[in-house]
Amino acid sequence: MIELIGLERVEEGAVEQLLDRAFGADRHGRTAYRLRAGVRALPGASLAAIENDALLGTIQLWPVLFSGDDGRKIALILVGPVAVVPERQRDGIGRQLVAGALARVPDEPLMLIGDPEYYGRFFGFDAARTGRWRLPGPVERHRLLARGDGVPAGEGSIGPDTSRRV
Numbered sequence: 001m002i003e004l005i006g007l008e009r010v011e012e013g014a015v016e017q018l019l020d021r022a023f024g025a026d027r028h029g030r031t032a033y034r035l036r037a038g039v040r041a042l043p044g045a046s047l048a049a050i051e052n053d054a055l056l057g058t059i060q061l062w063p064v065l066f067s068g069d070d071g072r073k074i075a076l077i078l079v080g081p082v083a084v085v086p087e088r089q090r091d092g093i094g095r096q097l098v099a100g101a102l103a104r105v106p107d108e109p110l111m112l113i114g115d116p117e118y119y120g121r122f123f124g125f126d127a128a129r130t131g132r133w134r135l136p137g138p139v140e141r142h143r144l145l146a147r148g149d150g151v152p153a154g155e156g157s158i159g160p161d162t163s164r165r166v
Contacts, residue, residue, distance in 0.1 A: 001051065002049050002050070002051045002056065002093065002096065003049070003050050003051070004047045004048070004049055004050075004096065004097065004100045005047065005048050005050055006043060006044055006046070006047065006048075007041060007043070007046035007047055007048050007058055007059075007060065008043045008044075008046070009048070010048045010050075010055060010058070014055050015048070015055070015058055018055055018057070018058060018083050018085060019058070019081065019083050021083075021085060021086060022081075022083035022084060022085070022086065023081065023083065027081075030137070031113065031135050031136065031137030031138060031139050032078070032080060032081065032113050034135075034136040034137050034159075035062065035064050035078055035135065035136065035158060035159065035160060036062045036064075036078065036160060037160050038160050038162055039062060039063055039160045039161065039162060039164070041060040041061060041062055042060075042061045042062065042063060042077065042105075044104060045061040045077075045101050045104040045105050046058070046059060046060040046061050046101065047059050047097055047100050047101050047104075049084070049093050049096060049097055055085075056084060056085055056088050056093055057082070057083055057084035057085065057088070057093045057094060057097050058081075058082075058083050058097070059079070059080070059081070059082045059083075059094075059097040059098060059100075059101045060080065060081060061077050061078065061079055061101055061105065062077065062078040062160075063075065063076075063077065063078075063160070063161035063164035064076050064077070064078045064111065064158055064159065064160060064161050065158070065159060065160070065161035065163070066133070066152050066156050066157075066158055067156050067157050067158075067159070068152060068154055068155065068156035069154070069155040069156055070154065070155075070156075072152060072154075072156070074109065074150065074152045075109075075161055075164065076108075076109045076110065076111050076146075076150075076151070076158070076161075077105055077108045077109070077110050077111070078110075078111055078112065079098070079101065079102075079110055079111070079112040079114075080112050080113065080114065082094045082097055082098055082114075084097075095122060098119075098122070098123060099123075102123060107148075107149075108148060108150070109146065109147075109148035109149070109150035109151040109152075110125070110146060110147045110148050110151070111130070111144070111145065111146045111147075111151070111158070112125060112145050112146075113139055113143050113144055113145070114143060114145060115143070116142055116143060116145060119145055120145070123147065124147050125145035125146060125147045126145060126146070126147070127141065127142055127143075127144055127145055127146075128146075128153075129146055129151050129152065129153040130144040130145065130146050130151075132153075132154060132155040132156070133155075133156060133157070133158050134155075134156065134157040134158070135157070135158050136157075136158075136159060
């Protein structure tokens with residue numbers, strides 16, 4: 001039986017090995033990594049999937065900040081990465097991780113970079129308000145998704161929220 005536990009209970013090296021297996025060792029150059037620079041994943045909301053003492057998957061949530069061109073500052077949570085060991089992908093573990101993490105931040109405005117069909121269908125994310133956001137690197141616009149009442153629309157940049165270091 002799969003158990004979801006706080007990611008802070010898992011050894012960091014094991015998490016990094018899982019991420020390398022799921023995404024490749026070159027993953028650090030992606031735009032999502034620039035959004036997390038200098039901050040730590042949110043404890044309690046970032047989760048690991050464990051079965052028989054084996055790490056099967058992880059999800060990490062990160063504090064980010066929308067800085068609007070109009071002066072607004074809006075805290076958001078970046079969802080991801082969601083990683084599952086290759087031999088257990090398609091077993092629903094990723095969906096369990098996402099659902100478990102989102103349940104821990106029910107009223108927060110959320111964003112992610114991911115598959116719009118998957119995250120829209122199962123979790124209600126869409127690109128309706130993200131079209132004029134600037135990120136610290138390239139992104140396919142249709143994959144820049146958000147969810148929640150507090151998600152800002154309009155022009156602005158997204159970056160790490162260093163005021164919410166944990």
